[in-house]
Amino acid sequence: MEAAKDWIVDQGWSRYTADEHAVWLELYERQARLLEGRACAAFLHGLDVLDLRGEGVPDFARISDRLEALTGWRVVPVAGLVPDAAFFDMLAARQFPAGRFIRGRARLDYLQEPDVFHDVFGHVPMLTDPIFADYMQAYGQGGQRARGLGQMHNLARLYWYTVEFGLMRTAEGPRIYGAGIVSSAKETVHALEDPAPRRLDFDLERLMRTPYRIDDLQALYFIIPSLETLLDVTQRDFAATYERLRDLPDIGIGAMLPGDEDIGVGEATPTHCSPVGGAVAEAD
Ligand code: PHE
Ligand code: FE
Numbered sequence: 001m002e003a004a005k006d007w008i009v010d011q012g013w014s015r016y017t018a019d020e021h022a023v024w025l026e027l028y029e030r031q032a033r034l035l036e037g038r039a040c041a042a043f044l045h046g047l048d049v050l051d052l053r054g055e056g057v058p059d060f061a062r063i064s065d066r067l068e069a070l071t072g073w074r075v076v077p078v079a080g081l082v083p084d085a086a087f088f089d090m091l092a093a094r095q096f097p098a099g100r101f102i103r104g105r106a107r108l109d110y111l112q113e114p115d116v117f118h119d120v121f122g123h124v125p126m127l128t129d130p131i132f133a134d135y136m137q138a139y140g141q142g143g144q145r146a147r148g149l150g151q152m153h154n155l156a157r158l159y160w161y162t163v164e165f166g167l168m169r170t171a172e173g174p175r176i177y178g179a180g181i182v183s184s185a186k187e188t189v190h191a192l193e194d195p196a197p198r199r200l201d202f203d204l205e206r207l208m209r210t211p212y213r214i215d216d217l218q219a220l221y222f223i224i225p226s227l228e229t230l231l232d233v234t235q236r237d238f239a240a241t242y243e244r245l246r247d248l249p250d251i252g253i254g255a256m257l258p259g260d261e262d263i264g265v266g267e268a269t270p271t272h273c274s275p276v277g278g279a280v281a282e283a284d
Contacts, residue, residue: 021056046125
């Protein structure tokens with residue numbers, strides 16, 4: 001079996017062109033504006049402390065030094081998709097594999113393979129949060145175990161519905177933390193404001209029985225009560241859950257079970273906002 005380190009390449013940061021840096025900045029500006037009031041506080045804080053705007057495509061060594069000081073994670077460049085075994089080894093060692101190429105200007109919104117904007121802008125800010133940082137490492141360890149138990153399909157769904165497309169509750173209303181959402185302008189608005197997709201409270205077993213679609217905006221999101229709860233629930237031993245799942249059928253993406261409650265789009269926007277600046281017009 002190839003070792004994780006065999007998949008790590010050189011980022012070749014000095015080879016990015018001026019146009020590639022400009023694409024990063026354009027995507028950055030658009031998403032940062034859109035995510036104000038939509039992404040969770042941990043994500044927005046991560047963007048800031050890592051200075052992910054910078055002057056273009058980030059140098060992985062530079063952001064890794066900052067990230068490592070915060071939570072012990074580093075971002076490592078890879079040439080493309082990494083096989084499961086190596087991917088889990090990297091996560092277990094607090095290394096996040098990231099693609100180094102950036103999408104072209106003609107395809108700002110359409111991506112078949114994750115690029116540096118998805119991988120770094122989308123995933124890395126959450127790794128500055130100590131709880132999420134622990135969750136990702138635990139996922140890597142859990143992945144190795146799930147492979148051994150033949151339950152990868154169930155565990156992959158957990159990654160999909162949390163790390164990629166997760167929403168969380170906050171006092172101000174649902175907020176985004178999933179990388180597939182925050183790195184996409186369309187999915188950002190769709191996830192929070194479109195009435196079409198269903199939004200269900202996070203339930204580990206329910207989630208692990210639900211397939212996902214990779215070719216379109218999501219039709220279903222799961223909302224976690226908090227990162228603490230996510231880590232808490234997933235730190236339990238999955239052996240018994242996996243055993244039950246062997247005998248239970250999958251639940252179609254569009255299906256509703258008794259007890260499923262769709263959290264409406266009305267609830268997805270803040271019910272009460274504190275006034276920005278709090279200024280009241282003064283009569284003169
Ligand atoms: N608790 C899981 C297990 O027993 C491991 C895991 C942790 C998986 C966190 C995913 C996320 O296999
Ligand atoms: Fe991703």
